[in-house]
Amino acid sequence: MSRDDAALEARGLVKLYGEREALRGVGLEAAAGERVAVIGPNGAGKTTLLSILAGILRPDEGEVRTGGGEVGWVPQQAALYRRLTVEENLMLFARLEGHGDPLASTERMLDLIGLRERRGEILARLSGGNRQRVNIAIGLLAQPAVLLLDEPGVGLDLRQRARLWEFISALADDGTTVVFSTHDIQEVERYGDRLLVLADGESLFDGSADALRAAVREASPEAAVGDFESAVVAFLRQRGR
Amino acid sequence: MRWLLLKDLQILRRSPLQAALLVVYPVLIAVLVGFAISRDGDKTRVAFLNEVPADARISVGGEQMAAVNVGDRICRRVECVHVGSREEAVAEVESGDVQAALVLPADLVSRINSLSTFNPRTPQVEVLLNEDSPVKAQLVDDRIDALLAEANLAIAKRIAGEGSRYLKLVIDGGDFEVLGQAVQILGLRASARILAALEPSLPEGPLRDSLTRVRSFAEQARDNLDIASPLIDRLAQPIAVDKVSVGGSSPPLDVFAIAVAATLTLAFVTILLVAGSLALEREENAFARLTRGLVSPAALLGEKILLGVIAGLVVTLLMLAGLEVFVSLRWERFGLWLAAILAGAAALGAAGAALGAAAREVRAVSLLAFMVTLPIAFLSLIPSGAVAGGLYDAIGIVTAAFPFKPALHAFEAALDPAGPSFGLALLHLAILAAAYGALARLGLRRFSAA
Numbered sequence: 304m305s306r307d308d309a310a311l312e313a314r315g316l317v318k319l320y321g322e323r324e325a326l327r328g329v330g331l332e333a334a335a336g337e338r339v340a341v342i343g344p345n346g347a348g349k350t351t352l353l354s355i356l357a358g359i360l361r362p363d364e365g366e367v368r369t370g371g372g373e374v375g376w377v378p379q380q381a382a383l384y385r386r387l388t389v390e391e392n393l394m395l396f397a398r399l400e401g402h403g404d405p406l407a408s409t410e411r412m413l414d415l416i417g418l419r420e421r422r423g424e425i426l427a428r429l430s431g432g433n434r435q436r437v438n439i440a441i442g443l444l445a446q447p448a449v450l451l452l453d454e455p456g457v458g459l460d461l462r463q464r465a466r467l468w469e470f471i472s473a474l475a476d477d478g479t480t481v482v483f484s485t486h487d488i489q490e491v492e493r494y495g496d497r498l499l500v501l502a503d504g505e506s507l508f509d510g511s512a513d514a515l516r517a518a519v520r521e522a523s524p525e526a527a528v529g530d531f532e533s534a535v536v537a538f539l540r541q542r543g544r
Numbered sequence: 545m546r547w548l549l550l551k552d553l554q555i556l557r558r559s560p561l562q563a564a565l566l567v568v569y570p571v572l573i574a575v576l577v578g579f580a581i582s583r584d585g586d587k588t589r590v591a592f593l594n595e596v597p598a599d600a601r602i603s604v605g606g607e608q609m610a611a612v613n614v615g616d617r618i619c620r621r622v623e624c625v626h627v628g629s630r631e632e633a634v635a636e637v638e639s640g641d642v643q644a645a646l647v648l649p650a651d652l653v654s655r656i657n658s659l660s661t662f663n664p665r666t667p668q669v670e671v672l673l674n675e676d677s678p679v680k681a682q683l684v685d686d687r688i689d690a691l692l693a694e695a696n697l698a699i700a701k702r703i704a705g706e707g708s709r710y711l712k713l714v715i716d717g718g719d720f721e722v723l724g725q726a727v728q729i730l731g732l733r734a735s736a737r738i739l740a741a742l743e744p745s746l747p748e749g750p751l752r753d754s755l756t757r758v759r760s761f762a763e764q765a766r767d768n769l770d771i772a773s774p775l776i777d778r779l780a781q782p783i784a785v786d787k788v789s790v791g792g793s794s795p796p797l798d799v800f801a802i803a804v805a806a807t808l809t810l811a812f813v814t815i816l817l818v819a820g821s822l823a824l825e826r827e828e829n830a831f832a833r834l835t836r837g838l839v840s841p842a843a844l845l846g847e848k849i850l851l852g853v854i855a856g857l858v859v860t861l862l863m864l865a866g867l868e869v870f871v872s873l874r875w876e877r878f879g880l881w882l883a884a885i886l887a888g889a890a891a892l893g894a895a896g897a898a899l900g901a902a903a904r905e906v907r908a909v910s911l912l913a914f915m916v917t918l919p920i921a922f923l924s925l926i927p928s929g930a931v932a933g934g935l936y937d938a939i940g941i942v943t944a945a946f947p948f949k950p951a952l953h954a955f956e957a958a959l960d961p962a963g964p965s966f967g968l969a970l971l972h973l974a975i976l977a978a979a980y981g982a983l984a985r986l987g988l989r990r991f992s993a994a
Contacts, residue, residue: 354832357836358836358837359832359836376833376836378829378832378833380829381829382828382829382830382832382833383828383829383830384551384555384828384830385828386554386555386558386559387551387554387555387558391551391554395547395548395551396833396838398547399547399548399834399838399839400838425558441833
């Protein structure tokens with residue numbers, strides 16, 4: 304199933320936390336410009352998978368390959384310095400990433416996240432949504448070929464979330480591969496080209512939303528009636544989760 | 545690394561309470577230590593009542609000797625508060641203004657003079673103590689006993705000196721004044737010479753034999769009394785003390801106090817700052833983002849220790865400069881101070897990094913740093929002999945494993961040449977810096993894996 308044009312490819316990932324298996328042979332493949340949603344109940348292994356893909360954690364088994372280019376990572380909790388300003392945070396990471404002109408990179412990101420007017424504000428004084436925008440901007444500083452987002456919509460209101468997805472979709476349209484984890488099934492249906500369903504560290508499904516509905520319908524036609532969230536719940540039930 | 549350092553300094557600047565504490569703390573320590581040193585803690589405050597008449601004289605034999613100026617002697621060793629009456633002295637002691645009162649009664653000199661008569665009376669002084677604290681009472685008691693022993697010794701020396709002078713007069717002869725009349729003493733030496741000159745002029749017989757015996761006696765007495773003179777001198781202080789230091793040299797007390805203040809300042813500033821800033825990376829969730837290719841864990845560790853060294857250097861130098869107001873420091877040894885601060889800060893910073901890698905939150909790390917540093921600092925100040933031998937050995941092992949004591953030794957050596965070995969202290973600090981650096985590195989691995 305391996306593709307030569309895959310921007311990101313992971314195979315047979317296993318991660319152990321002591322005796323507990325957080326991931327059991329999980330694989331993932333994503334093409335350039337593709338948006339892959341990773342969903343599943345709490346403790347399914349979503350954050351562990353994204354952390355391994357980001358290079359934060361080492362898998363006990365399996366491997367991760369990228370098609371070249373940087374991998375940007377946006378953790379679930381903002382990884383920023385609350386006592387620095389928006390601009391100082393961006394400048395710091397631009398400098399650490401070795402940008403030739405860190406100020407220009409910072410200006411570009413300030414425009415991208417729409418916080419130019421608030422560049423001098425201490426991060427602690429910003430709303431959760433604005434902090435998340437800075438968090439994402441830092442993940443994008445390296446102009447990554449693959450962007451990994453761990454529950455990016457958490458803590459954002461509807462309007463902020465809509466702006467965030469507009470922004471992420473624009474990146475994907477420009478060729479950035481986006482892999483994101485979420486609990487919001489509507490987001491998956493609306494913004495994900497494909498979805499990977501995890502439960503107890505196992506990969507239960509990898510395909511499109513329509514393919515998941517079809518799978519549910521095949522097993523139990525009456526369960527496929529209703530919205531996509533109901534279909535996902537039915538799918539997990541059918542597989543004893 | 546410089547961008548991370550800049551970031552940490554920016555964060556420090558944005559934490560006014562933390563930054564103020566970093567400046568206020570050493571200044572406070574400097575002021576406290578400075579006051580303690582300039583107050584001269586060696587001097588006990590004593591109310592002093594001298595009722596001895598100003599013209600009183602001590603008689604030794606027929607000689608009138610000016611009374612030893614006991615008041616001046618005592619007031620050189622304690623801080624005297626002169627009072628006019630015994631009641632005033634009691635009031636001073638009761639109020640706690642003074643730690644004790646010393647009363648020299650009017651008949652003190654006459655009683656001293658009576659010692660050489662057939663009706664001797666023991667000279668007495670009165671000591672009034674406020675024993676509200678057993679420790680204080682014991683200290684003051686010991687101090688007064690020491691002062692009186694000193695006064696007794698001074699009087700005994702004067703009396704022995706006078707005795708020795710009379711003996712010399714008996715041996716060598718000379719002028720002596722009795723009731724205002726000058727009397728010439730021939731002396732044993734001259735007597736023996738005269739007798740020896742007379743001896744050949746007498747015919748053999750009982751008279752000449754008698755003269756020979758008298759001359760022999762004079763010569764023997766002269767020779768033996770010559771030996772007795774130094775013995776009388778030694779009577780005043782029969783036991784001499786030969787003080788030899790075998791357990792290392794120690795600097796003066798004020799230098800030790802400055803070294804303790806500097807080490808405490810350096811320890812708290814460096815350990816808290818390094819441990820706190822390392823824990824902050826985790827609290828802000830930035831550690832994982834930084835170490836996924838932007839900065840190696842070793843470089844991050846190095847940056848934190850460097851931050852601690854810079855802050856420790858600035859704050860400790862500030863504190864030493866503050867102390868200059870109270871005591872004169874030997875600035876010509878500045879190079880050694882610098883080496884002591886840098887080595888101490890590096891080792892203490894490495895220990896701070898190991899502590900910082902052990903916990904997730906800044907508050908928890910700060911508490912841990914206090915809980916480790918404070919008792920270690922106290923243990924490091926326990927001198928040998930203050931506790932049982934086995935316990936002292938155990939304390940020695942514990943304190944040797946933490947950089948506080950070697951940093952204190954380095955400061956003592958840097959401040960005063962009488963301090964412990966500077967090279968040994970630096971070597972000890974270097975070993976601890978490497979060991980704690982390795983521990984911190986292991987701790988960071990746990991950071992990454994969590």
